[in-house]
Amino acid sequence: MTIKQFWVDPYQTELMTSITYIEQNQVMLAETIFYAESGGQESDSGSIGGVDVVKAEKVGRSILYTLATQPDFCVGQAVLVKIDWPRRYSLMRLHFAAEVVLELFYKSLPTLEKMGAHISENKSRIDFEWPESISPLLADIQARAQSLIDADLPIEKDFSDQPEERRYWKVDGFAQVPCGGTHVKSTAELGVIKLKRKNVGKGKERVEIYLS
Secondary structure: OOEEHHHHOOOOOEEEEEEEEEEOOEEEEOEEOOOOOEOOEOOOOEEEOOEEEEEEEEEOOEEEEEEOOOOOOOOOOEEEEEEOHHHHHHHHHHHHHHHHHHHHHHHHOOOOEEEEEEEOOOOEEEEEEOOOOOHHHHHHHHHHHHHHHHOOOEOEEEEEEOOOOEEEEEEOOOEEEEOOOOOOOEHHHHOOEEEEEEEEEOOEEEEEEEEO
């Protein structure tokens, strides 16, 4: 099992750890700050022992990293892990923004079905099954999301089941949601939110989320 230090401190950008597995250009670490794509949130970018990571994937409760070239590491060796902080911070902000928008849609349309989501460093999006345009709702949902952001509320993150690595985030008075991603400390860190609607097919709606 890889210890996920990114849950302990998602603002940490460097970590000395050790190699627990190596096979050609793939490695595992004893602990890591390098998030692997999950729940629609893209992976971090960065390096392990000075070698760029090209892929990070969950394997059970461990994370397997594919490096750009075959390294000269050995099992047990100490290595420095670095992540691209501007990218991580953008992903954290846009991830939580998507969570807020999704909860607000659920509050407005309780029978809404989420089809999928994707969080990149430039925008996030959520796809819904819904027979009508969501455009009439956007202004209100954007205003309610901005009000929550401006309230500068703390975001609690913790385990609901530590052995199973199940986590949640919580904002008092708003919502508690199961989620294993990385999150900012306060709603105010999101800044200014903007929503845009896209039609991606009959019975399907998409909302794109931007922050500035």
